[in-house]
Amino acid sequence: METTVNQPWCSPQHKPTTTVLPDSPEDIERYAMHSDDLQPTSDLHSSTLQSVSAKIVVVGDYQKPITLGRGGASTIKIGRRNRQISRIHVSIEYNNESQHFQLTVLGLNGANVDHIRYGQHAIVVLEDHSFIDVLGDHIEFRIPPPPRDEKSEEIFNKECVEEEKPEEEEFKEEKANDLSIESIEEEKVAKDEKTNDLSQVEEKENESQEQEQDYSEVIIDALVFSRTSSMPISDICSRIMKSNPVYAEQSRELWIERIKKVLKEKPFFGEIQRKGKTADGSPKENLYYYNSELDPVEWRRATYTQVGRSARKCTLKDKQYFWKIPPKLGRHRSSYIPPPAQSEAKSKRVRQNEQNENNEPKKTKL
Incomplete structure (x- = not known):
């Protein structure tokens, strides 16, 4: 009869562990290398083959x-x-x-x-x-596939063209009729475009004639309401285009021609002729001003004389200013010390006292 020993029950997590002593048979088997653990060289891949x-x-x-x-x-x-x-x-x-x-x-x-x-x-x-x-x-x-021969492509295209030729001959008469109709329609369109162009030109001329009546007032506004009483044509043009955004849509050259024409025709605009050249070498522009005394319109003459200032007589002539180079000082400019102002005043007083003493008689004591 075999005898069984009742041992206490333990969970799998708390099973009793047996200690393995060093150099024991169990320890040697655990760390030993067997031939089954080695892999054949055919399954290995070197770095050169991967690259x-x-x-x-x-x-x-x-x-x-x-x-x-x-x-x-x-x-x-x-x-x-x-x-x-x-x-x-x-x-x-x-x-x-x-x-x-x-x-x-x-x-x-x-x-x-x-x-x-x-x-x-x-x-x-x-x-x-x-x-x-x-x-x-x-x-x-x-190596890419060889390119197609151009000669074979030309022959293929010629064959396609020859096949399409009889179809083209059938439609020649229809195309001729279509072209005649299209030419008639194009002539009508060209005539309509010419009439439209003429009407647009006439409208532009009418608009320009209506606008020319107000150019003098616009120029007067630019001259009167500016800090300077006289200005050149370029400044007048830039001031007008800034003040009125509608005028800025038109070209600057057109506005300069209009301003020149108005300034020459109207008698109440004066001109100041200038001589010489500017710093960049270009000739100086003539200045223009508004003379309210010669303006025939009474309301305009009254309003602008009260609001703005007229050009003074001293400004009606162009004065040229020249820059003179100052004289050069000597090498020992620091050694020169000017006399103080007080010493000059004292010397003048002494001289005056001496002159007074010479003129007056001396008083003698008794």
Whole structure:
């Protein structure tokens, strides 16, 4: 009979743990390495194989060259953080004479093509699936499909045109009739446009005649309500265009011609002729002012004389001012000390006292 020993029940979380002594058989089995733990070398991948798998595929172009480099001007950007790669390191283009794609090495550090090293300015003929190594950046070159022959396309287009010719001959008569109708309609439209242009010109002339009556008042407003009583034509024009936004829509040259015409025709505008040149070398403009005494309109003469000020007689003539260069002082300008003002006053008083004493008789004591 087997005897069973009743042991206390424990939960799985609180199971009794047995201590493993060092150098015991259990400890050796736990840390030992078996042959089953090793992996075969065929399942391992080296870093070189991974780098070769990550490569760029470049398809050639028969018309334009393809450039590879670090700069923004290159067609394909490579080696963004690699300073050894030039801004335009490699160029691939098609040579019509040899009818092959060629790679030109432009960078100082060269490049590898099909595991062969080439230096700067080297020209290499590329084939389909050529492997290019530019300082760590791997590129695979592919030859594009051949372009279509232009002659075959021309022959195909001619055949299509010949097929369409009989259809065009059938519609020639209809097109001629359509063209005659269109020409008649175009003539009508041209006549209508001419009449519209003439009407617009007449309207513009009428508007200009109506506006010319008010130009003198606008010019008087600009002259009277300004700080200066006289102004040149350019200042009058700019003041009018600023005060009235409607006038600003028209051209400045047109306004200058209108102002000149009004200033010459109206007798109540005076002119001050000026001579000489300005600082930039251009001749000085003549000044114009408003003379209220010669204005035939009474209400305008009364209102403007009360509101504004008329030009003074001293300002009706142009005075030229010249700048004179001051005289140069000597080298020892700091050594010269002017006399004080008080000493001059004292000397004058002494002189006056001496003159008075000489003129008056001396008093003698008794």
